[in-house]
Amino acid sequence: xxxxxxxxxxxxxxxxxxxxxxxxxxxxxxxxxxxxxxxxxxxxxxxxxxxxxxxxxxxxxxxxxxxxxxxxxxxxxxxxxxxxxxxxxxxxxxxxxxxxxxxxxxxxxxxxxxxxxxxxxxxxxxxxxxxxxxxxxxxxxxxxxxxxxxxxxxxxxxxxxxxxxxxxxxxxxxxxxxxxxxxxxxxxxxxxxxxxxxxxxxxxxxxxxxxxxxxxxxxxxxxxxxxxxxxxxxxxxxxxxxxxxxxxxxxxxxxxxxxxxxxxxxxxxxxxxxxxxxxxxxxxxxxxxxxxxxxxxxxxxxxxxxxxxxxxxxxxxxxxxxxxxxxxxxxxxxxxxxxxxxxxxxxxxxxxxxxxxxxxxxxxxxxxxxxxxxxxxxxxxxxxxxxxxxxxxxxxxxxxxxxxxxxxxxxxxxxxxxxxxxxxxxxxxxxxxxxxxxxxxxxxxxxxxxxxxxxxxxxxxxxxxxxxxxxxxxxxxxxxxxxxxxxxxxxxxxxxxxxxxxxxxxxxx
Numbered sequence: 092x093x094x095x096x097x098x099x100x101x102x103x104x105x106x107x108x109x110x111x112x113x114x115x116x117x118x119x120x121x122x123x124x125x126x127x128x129x130x131x132x133x134x135x136x137x138x139x140x141x142x143x144x145x146x147x148x149x150x151x152x153x154x155x156x157x158x159x160x161x162x163x164x165x166x167x168x169x170x171x172x173x174x175x176x177x178x179x180x181x182x183x184x185x186x187x188x189x190x191x192x193x194x195x196x197x198x199x200x201x202x203x204x205x206x207x208x209x210x211x212x213x214x215x216x217x218x219x220x221x222x223x224x225x226x227x228x229x230x231x232x233x234x235x236x237x238x239x240x241x242x243x244x245x246x247x248x249x250x251x252x253x254x255x256x257x258x259x260x261x262x263x264x265x266x267x268x269x270x271x272x273x274x275x276x277x278x279x280x281x282x283x284x285x286x287x288x289x290x291x292x293x294x295x296x297x298x299x300x301x302x303x304x305x306x307x308x309x310x311x312x313x314x315x316x317x318x319x320x321x322x323x324x325x326x327x328x329x330x331x332x333x334x335x336x337x338x339x340x341x342x343x344x345x346x347x348x349x350x351x352x353x354x355x356x357x358x359x360x361x362x363x364x365x366x367x368x369x370x371x372x373x374x375x376x377x378x379x380x381x382x383x384x385x386x387x388x389x390x391x392x393x394x395x396x397x398x399x400x401x402x403x404x405x406x407x408x409x410x411x412x413x414x415x416x417x418x419x420x421x422x423x424x425x426x427x428x429x430x431x432x433x434x435x436x437x438x439x440x441x442x443x444x445x446x447x448x449x450x451x452x453x454x455x456x457x458x459x460x461x462x463x464x465x466x467x468x469x470x471x472x473x474x475x476x477x478x479x480x481x482x483x484x485x486x487x488x489x490x491x492x493x494x495x496x497x498x499x500x501x502x503x504x505x506x507x508x509x510x511x512x513x514x515x516x517x518x519x520x521x522x523x524x525x526x527x528x529x530x531x532x533x534x535x536x537x538x539x540x541x542x543x544x545x546x547x548x549x550x551x552x553x554x555x556x557x558x559x560x561x562x563x564x565x566x567x568x569x570x571x572x573x574x575x576x577x578x579x580x581x582x583x584x585x586x587x588x589x590x591x592x593x594x595x596x597x598x599x600x
Contacts, residue, residue: 092338094528094544095338095559096517097522099123105477105518106400106518107144107152107178108582109174109178109179109180109182109557109559110128110129110175110179111126111127111129111175111179112126112127112130112131112133112164112178112180112181112182112183112550112553113125113127113170113180113182113183113342113550113553114127114183114184114185114186114187114377114546114547114549114553114555115162115165115166115185115186115275115549116182116186116350116543116545116546116549117161117162117186117187117188118141118187118188118350118370118371118411119141119188119191119208119209119210119269119372119373120141120143120315120372121139121140121141121161121323122137122138122141122158122161122165122169123136123137123138123139123165123170123283123546124136124137124138124162124165124166124168124291124541124544125169125546125550126169126170126172126173126175127229127547127550130152130293131541131547131550131551131569132541133541133543134173134175134535135169135170135172136166136169136172136374136543137164137166137168137169137172137173137327138153138448139161139435141157141161141244142156142157142281143156144205147213148245149211149212149213149215149454149455150211150212150213151207151208151210151211151454152205152206152208153191153205153206153208154206155193155195155202155205155206155207155274155575156202156270158206158239158274158275159209159274159275159298159434161524162279162594165318166184166337167338170198170338171506176339176340177333177338177339177340177341177342178244178339179338179401180342181202181343181525181553181554181557181559182342182343182344182345182346182553182554182556182557182559183276183333183342183343183344183345183346183553184344184345184346184348184549184551184552184553184554184565185272185330185344185346185354185549186272186290186348186350186545186546186548186549187270187275187345187348187349188208188209188271188350189209189270189290189294189349189350189351190209190241190242190270190294190295190538191206191207191208191209191243191270192206192207192243192245192246192247192250192268192270193206193268193269193270193271193273193274193317194247194251194254194257194261194266194267194268194319195251195258195266195267195269195274195378196263196265196266196267197264197267197276197282198264198265200277200278200282202274203250203266203304204250204253204254204257204259206271206274206547207249207250209241209248210241210373210412210454211240211246211556212240212455212463212582213240213249214240214246214248214249214563215240215247215464217240217245217248217249218240218245218463219240220237221245221312222238223348223353224426225396225551225565226238226312227382229308229312229370229396230296230309230312231393233299233300233301233306233308233309233403234293234295234296234297234298234299234300234306234309235293235300235384235386235392235393235573236294236296236392236393236394237390237392237461238296238501239264239461239463239464241410241457242288242294242295242296243268243270243294243295243296243297244295244296244309244313244315245296245313246313247268247313247319248313248314251314251315251316251433254505257441258316259446260518261318261319262318263314263318263328264318264319264321264412265397267285267319267321268315268319268320268321268439268598269287270287270291270294270295270349272287272288272291272347272349272417272525273286273291273321274331276331276344276347276554278391278404278536279331279334279337279344280331280332280344281334283331284330284331284381284402285321285322285479286321286322286323286324286330286331287321287322287323287324287347288325288326288348288349288398289303289323289324289325289326289395289403289456290324290326290348290349290394290395290396290398290400290595291347291348291349291396291493292321292323292399292467293394294349294394295301295313296313296450297309297310297313297315297320298323300393300394300395300405301384303323303398303401303403304521305317305320308331313547314563315423315517317395323397324347325370325398325400325401325582326346326347326348326356326397326398326399326552327345327346327399327552327553327555327556328342328345328347329343329345329556330344330345330346331340331344331348332344332558333344335560337388338596342585343553343554343557343583344553344554345552345553345554345557346550346551346553346554346555346556347549347552348397348549349554350369350371350545351369351375351377351408352394352395352396352397352406352544352548353544353548353549354369354515354544354545354548355367355377355379355396355397355406355545356548356551356552356563357515357541357543357544357545357546357547357548357549357550357551358513358539358544358548358570359563359566359567359568359569359570360379360396361379361404361563361566362378362379362381362504362515363379363380363381364378364379364510365378365379365510365513365514366378366379366500366510366511366512366513367512367513367514367544368493368512368513368515369514369515369516369544369545370413370415370431370489370514370515370516370517370518370524371415371516371518372413372414372415372416372419373410373412373415373416373457374410374411374414374415374492374493375408375410375411375412375495376408376409376411376412376493376496376500376512377394377406377407377408378406378407378500378504378510379404379405379406380396380404380405380406380407380504381404381405383405384404384405385405385407385503387502388501388502388597389459389499389500389502389503390458390459390460390461390499391407391408391409391458391459391496391499391500391503392407392408392410392458392486393405393406393407393408393411394406394407394408395521399563406430407500407503407504408494409457409458409459409499409500410431410457410458410495411454411457411458411489411492411495411496412450412452412454412456412457413448413453413454414489414492414516414518415431415516415517415518416451416453417449417451417485417488417489418434418486418518419431420453420485421434421481421482421485424433424563425478425481427478427481427482428482431517432481432520432521432560434485434486434521434524435521435522435523435524436484436523437478437479437482438479438482438483438485438486438487438523438524439483440479440482441479441480441482442475442479442492444475445471445473445476445480446471446481446588446591447469447470447471447473447476447481448469448470448471448484448487448488448491448591448592448595449468449470449473449484449485449487449488450464450467450468450469450470450479450488450595450596450599451465451467451485451488452466452467452468452599453466453467455491456588456596456599458495458496458499458600459495459496460596460600461500465599465600466599467599468595468598468599469481469484470594470595470598471591471595475498477550478502485600486503486523486527486528486590487522487531487588488594489528490528490530490531490532491519491528491531491592492587493512493528493531493532494531494532494589494592495596497512497534497573501591504546510534511526511534511535511536511537511575512534512536512537513537513539514528514536514538515538515542515544515545516542516545519538519542520542520588522576525538525576526576526579529577529578529579530578530579531578531580531582531585531588531589532571532578532586533578533580533582533585534577535576535577535578536570536575536576537572537574537575537576538569538573538574538575538576539571539572539573539574540571540573541571542573543596544573549571550567568575
């Protein structure tokens with residue numbers, strides 16, 4: 092599958108036989124690097140957790156240096172485990188937690204403020220003021236997004252207003268903004284490249300996804316100087332090369348996409364109507380709508396699925412803020428499990444007569460509700476309710492929230508009518524959770540052989556740009572199913588359980 096690839100470091104015009112691809116997946120709770128072989132099987136992986144900071148209620152931060160440190164260390168560790176050197180690598184792809192916002196000095200590469208994470212709600216008041224001014228229709232028309240603290244624009248403005256002198260420095264061109272991909276690219280290239288890809292740009296609320304450019308009106312609206320914005324490129328494109336002190340020689344960086352778009356690519360959802368849902372800290376359901384930009388009437392997002400050769404493919408997206416984070420809460424908050432893997436087994440032993448519902452609005456509710464003030468709640472507790480029933484309610488909440496998104500998507504676009512849902516992410520290892528998902532959706536749920544689809548998507552982008560992997564259609568033909576979960580729940584039970592969920596959400600709101 093791989094041919095002879097000319098490396099960015101081959102200054103003398105020589106070529107080397109590259110047999111592997113690298114992928115960096117910088118996520119909300121961890122950074123992982125994966126080495127893929129020529130057949131896209133995994134040769135080695137390294138992962139490190141990322142410390143979380145919660146300086147105030149609803150605030151979530153990272154130290155950008157932790158993101159950088161773990162990126163470099165996991166890259167080196169994965170390559171060492173695989174027994175390869177940089178000369179064996181055809182290209183590097185980067186995928187990342189989206190919307191997380193970093194502003195740094197161009198002269199030093201040092202961030203001027205902690206990274207404000209996508210889950211952070213500190214700019215809710217700013218969004219409410221803008222909504223009161225009646226600007227949300229303009230934002231939605233040009234970006235496909237809503238006025239919500241989730242997206243980067245209000246985070247940027249907050250940093251520039253909060254750090255003394257930052258706004259003047261930004262307007263003078265001394266500072267740079269980027270989502271995590273962009274910050275890592277800057278560091279990996281030694282400050283030589285300030286760029287992002289179209290999918291990450293599309294999550295800032297500053298990018299016109301119809302024209303594919305930064306929007307001057309939106310920048311004025313959100314008070315973001317255009318001088319700090321990166322160049323926007325295709326997902327599969329030359330992004331420079333790593334400096335020599337990162338690895339043992341420069342490696343070409345050839346792919347970049349936000350984590351949910353990278354998972355869409357890794358799941359080979361290239362045809363309109365194909366859908367995938369990723370279950371990590373949050374959960375994200377995307378359906379490919381092709382070249383049609385579908386404007387949601389049901390409080391979903393219109394976004395970019397990917398961009399190749401300047402051509403954009405669009406998607407409808409529903410964002411669930413808390414999915415795997417509910418399992419972390421069971422472990423770290425309640426102490427009812429010691430490892431995440433225990434949740435499914437515990438849920439399977441719950442009393443079926445106990446109708447307990449957990450609405451995990453720990454940081455508000457995402458689509459289709461978009462309520463920043465909502466907070467988590469448990470409903471239906473009885474004298475017989477215990478840790479088993481709460482564990483089941485936490486896992487079931489993921490299925491219920493996914494059904495909310497599917498129902499909204501069906502109202503927006505008929506192309507979802509009979510779609511099989513492809514799933515990935517850490518939670519899909521739980522057979523119990525995936526079976527409930529199929530049951531409550533009344534639709535097949537397909538789990539692929541390669542569960543690391545986000546990293547696979549990043550690796551594919553790098554290989555495609557390097558010219559050593561096939562076009563998307565050929566890549567899609569190689570997708571392999573590990574297990575299909577078919578619905579088994581009877582219609583009456585499904586209707587009763589979902590109605591109970593709807594009542595719990597209504598009470599929470």
